[in-house]
Amino acid sequence: MILVGLLLCIQQNGIAQRRKVLNLPNYDKQTVHFGFILGINSLNFMYRPVDDLRQNDTVLAITPGSGNGFNLGIVGNLHLTDNLDLRFLPTLAFGERKLTYTIRVAGTDSSFLKDKRVESTFLEFPLLLKFKSARANNFRAYVIGGIKPVIDLASQDKVDDKGEKILKLKRNDLNWEIGVGFDFYTQYFKFTPEFKMAYGLNNLIVRENNVYINPLDRLRSKAFYISFTFE
Secondary structure, X not given: OHHHHHHHHHXXXXXXXXXXXOOOOOHHHOOEEEEXXXXXXXXXXXXXXXXXXXXXXXXEEEEEEOEEEEXXXXXXXXEEEOOEEEEEOOEEEEEXXXXXXXXXXXXXXXXXXXXXXXXXXXXXXXXXXXXXXXOEOOEEEEEEEEEEEEEEOOOOOOOOOOOOOOOOEOOEEEEEXXXXXXXXXXXXXXXXXXXXXXXXXXXXXXXXXXXXOOOEEEEEEEEEEEEEEEO
16 A cells, blocks of 8 residues: 555656646736836848949949847737737837949959948838747747838938948838747746848939949848847
8 A cells, every 4th residue: 555655746746846827827828018128139131233244344343241230129919819919010220231342443354342321210110920830838839920110210312422432221121030048937928039131122223323223223121130028
């Protein structure tokens, strides 16, 4: 009898260890909840040159380059179903990008590199659908996607460059975003690392007759985000 009792105790202890205590058990029953976002970003460009770039006497090649920045924002989440949420994430993002031009020295076969950097301060307004897996103890995975209107507060599209030949980009853009994330339910809040790509839909070029704009047919934004949300 003692042996049987000991075996039963061991079995019950093993079951208890496998059955984790659920943190925030009623969290997903809320219709609306809020939080905040902290993150980092890597901004870049996608471009298409004009058809006759190879015949250009000045610019031989163009290479986009990324720059790192950070972002912070607010989470607004609307519960639709057990596996679907609608999220509005107004965000302020800081970063920079560049285009590197290979420029021919007039009258020679030699060339040099010229970087044109673009610093940006974005107001972003993502409206996204979040497709969630079933909750497994205190964990849930998801995919997320949607559209994102963007305003570049640092845009110089209306600036008189006084002959400096700056790379002017439009103030407004529209992106589509897609990503994945992982919800971790802690005792007091939900913590989520999220990884997203954003691709611009609009041509950002402000047409001016200068050596940096003329070789470009289309220029669109591209960005990678790593975000941490606390809800």
